[in-house]
Amino acid sequence: MKDMGHGFTLVDRSIYLYDSEKFTRLKKTIDYDSFEMIKAFEDKNFYFRDKNRVYVTSYMCNASVIEGAKPESFKVINAEDGIGYDGNNYYWYDTCLPYDYSKAVKYNEYYVRAGDKVYFLTSIVEGADANTFNIIWQNVARDSKSLFFKGIIVPEVDVETFKTVPGCFDADHLNQSHTYYAADRNNVYFINTIGKAIKRLAGVKPSNFSVKIVDNRLYGISGKDVYFFGIKKKGLVLG
Structure with missing residues (x-):
């Protein structure tokens, strides 16, 4: 048995978080001899790697491979927010971000600005004007012309009086x-x-x-x- 930290143990070819087995869907993918924890945040986000891949399991996603991430250079930039970087790309949990996170400006935990574009989590907010975009409450936002809910324009709203x-x-x-x-x-x-x-x-x-x-x-x-x-x-x- 190998103690991996934060309640995780490796027993033969099985990975446990306390008494619950994890990564069962990836049993044939993981290289157990090189599998190790990279970083964790509380009991919410956990990052691992082996010689071939990078993995994450979180309250935001099931145990997953971070596709395309290079294990030899991968670093967890912000474990609380689920941000990683491998020297080429930034990742939000198990998803490759379509923008340069280092140059992005956060509106809040849902929306960011990268250049002249606005993104909701990992998706571009179509039609958003970054210069007038602002947050109303959590995932509800507006610009000078439109109201947005979860990054999508809500039609037929008078945004000036909303x-x-x-x-x-x-x-x-x-x-x-x-x-x-x-x-x-x-x-x-x-x-x-x-x-x-x-x-x-x-x-x-x-x-x-x-x-x-x-x-x-x-x-x-x-x-x-x-x-x-x-x-x-x-x-x-x-x-």
Whole structure:
């Protein structure tokens, strides 16, 4: 048995994190005689290499080969953010970045600027103006013409008047880290930053919409209608 550090052990041709076997899908790929840990960040990100390849296992990705990375020159630049470099390319976890990370400027943990282009994680944000691009909240951003959610333009939003509905963050509530309501001059929207899309509340007028936090839950109110998670709740009356 070989202790590899941070709870990892190598037993014969099997790799364990404590009592759980890892890298099972890569058993026929790994060169066990040269397999070693490069670096780790807490219990979240772990980098390894053998004489042929570089590997990563993380809360962001399953145990994977970092395709194209050179094991002899690979270094972990930022273990917390999952950034590696092999002298030629930068990598975000198991994905080769399409830009020079050393020259990029981070807007936040999701968006970066490289030259005159904006990227969401590893993908270019089509149509984004880097000179006017700014973050609204987490993976929601805008430039002078468009609103972006997870790097994709949200159509038919009046970006000049788009803003968070007052009261969404006035008190603690469940899912506060990723849910809120927003509005422009024409529509009201429910935003769940871990969801698939921004939801427009059909027929709801911004001038008649407000929010209320009750029992640690965020509700939207439009006249007599009550919304929870962007869904109208029939018969629900808030105290």
